[in-house]
Amino acid sequence: MxxxxxxxxxxxxxxxxxxxxxxxxxxxxxxxxxxxxxxxxxxxxxxxxxxxxxxxxxxxxxxxxxxxxxxxxxxxxxxxxxxxxxxxxxxxxxxxxxxxxxxxxxxxxxxxxxxxxxxxxxxxxxxxxxxxxxxxxxxxxxxxxxxxxxxxxxxxxxxxxxxxxxxxxxxxxxxxxxxxxxxxxxxxxxxxxxxxxxxxxSKSPLGVCFSKKAVNEGINLDLERALSLEAELFGTLFSTKDQSEGMSAFLEKREPSFKGE
Incomplete structure (x- = not known):
């Protein structure tokens, strides 16, 4: 910096x-x-x-x-x-x-x-x-x-x-x-x-980022639209390497190595 x-x-x-x-x-x-x-x-x-x-x-x-x-x-x-x-x-x-x-x-x-x-x-x-x-x-x-x-x-x-x-x-x-x-x-x-x-x-950067987005944007929506936003963000994460790594690590009983991808 x-x-x-x-x-x-x-x-x-x-x-x-x-x-x-x-x-x-x-x-x-x-x-x-x-x-x-x-x-x-x-x-x-x-x-x-x-x-x-x-x-x-x-x-x-x-x-x-x-x-x-x-x-x-x-x-x-x-x-x-x-x-x-x-x-x-x-x-x-x-x-x-x-x-x-x-x-x-x-x-x-x-x-x-x-x-x-x-x-x-x-x-x-x-x-x-x-x-x-x-x-x-x-x-x-x-x-x-x-x-x-x-x-x-x-x-x-x-x-x-x-x-x-x-x-x-x-x-x-x-x-x-x-x-x-x-x-x-x-x-x-x-x-x-x-x-x-x-x-x-140490957690998934994308998971954290999307969680922040869900709270910041969802708080100003009615519950129905906020839940729809959550479902959209949740689904999108299943296209990421972080999701694959996180779940594989859990099943293999090891610490995940997240890359934010």
Missing amino acids: REFNTIECTVAENVAVITINRSKFLNALNTEVLTELSEAIDLIDKDSTVRAVIVTGAGEKAFVAGADISEMQNKDVLEAREFSSLGNKIFSKLENLKKPVIAAVNGFALGGGCELAMACDIRIAGNRAKFGQPEVGLGIMAGFGGSQRLARLVGAGIAKEILFTGEIINAERAYEIGLVNRIVDTSEVLEEANKLAKTIA
Whole structure:
């Protein structure tokens, strides 16, 4: 992976790790960070060796503490709309990446940081992590998908409470409402995420990819059409080498060797 100014992107053992690296500013998102994040996603998408992705923040204080207020403060209506659209476009690109993405939340995940975590498939939180959408306290609202993904993850009622009050919640509350998948000690967040990523990476890349597609697309369909989508994807996998290898390995009582083909 090439070098970036505001993020780091590394690949090892089929797992890519994207680290937002602006710890001096609590990893706040500005245009440069968003642009480099988009470029890193594109590189990962094209890298056939990558089977799982971790997104995290540098340092122990913050995953991402939000969007960069100093950059946003003097934007006019059109500029603010374009900034929101940029964030939404890049977070949707991450959400729709064919490879699974795990957020390793090691501190504050507020505003754009919470929205970035929600664009990932799975969220692992440190026990000192904090989540929230405090934008109403700044005279604005969530602008990088928070009003939409939060409601889909935790339900409209709880989402509205968080969005309307700007309340910051702890890791335990985030787990209770279904915003995070699991909580570990802060020092173990990246290790836990890497362990989970390697487990996923050992499975059929196509099976994982199609499972992600089924959930992401099916959740917005009525049940009948969603089941039809599942059947179509399920059937398509029977034309792949991964299916043949996986079932042969099972019957032969050995570990499968998946190639993503």
